[in-house]
Amino acid sequence: MESVFLKSLEENIDKEFTLDMLLAALPEGKSTFEKRLSAALDELFIVAKEELNNMRVEHLEENDRTLTWIHEVKTPLTSMKLMIDTVENSKVKKKLEVEWLRVHLLLDQQLHHTRLPSLEKDYLIEPINFDKIIPAEIKELQAWCMQKGIGFEIDLSKEEVLTDQKWLSFIVRQILSNAVKYSKENGEIQVFSQMDSSKHTILNIQDFGIGISSADLPRIFEKSFTGTTGRETIASTGMGLYLAKNAADKLGIDITVDSRVDNGSIFSLKFPLKNEMTRISGR
Structure with missing residues (x-):
């Protein structure tokens, strides 16, 4: 028959406690065995806490190194852009601009990947009109769009949404670049x-490209998932939509997608109402 000590121990372990809460909740024990077990568990939890703190410090240091590296790489990347602008051969210039854009987008993904865990400390919720974001993001992809001959049809309402402009721009950037990549x-x-x-405002981004298979659709927001339908020959990291979904979740934006193979995809971003945004900000 289980003792009161073991039952109490099992109950505390089953709860979603932090290490400090577990240490405080550990029963002292009455018998010699229970006291020795309690002392051993105390020691294990203290060691685990120290190791966890060390891992957190290492993670923060690694993030700092990554951010420093990204900012250092931006300097030669900016210089390269200025050099590309001076190229006279139009065909060569267009190819260089597209390759430069690919590097720029990958660097941008890594920057936001590094910052994502601290998004709540970094965002500024304010009324945003889509006209402040969509044209700028399309312009960023201009070289790629010109290479593929892709045009845009834009019909945006004047309603404002409550969100963070910088992170919304990043989310839109990932979906737009995906639309360009997989458009014909x-x-x-x-x-x-x-x-x-x-009364929720919804932003839709629709392409008429290769689409997504029904088998892949449930997994497109998973980390590093690149899919199978028509994607084997197209370079993809599988990180863009994963990061977009995670950032959207933190901002209370609901992303959904509807797609059919060879008929394209439509990504929809549903924004929270003012009262819903208040609850999200207060998490």
């Missing part, structure tokens, strides 16, 4: 907003 030559991408029956 001389295709079109539609960007439009609407309001649903519950």
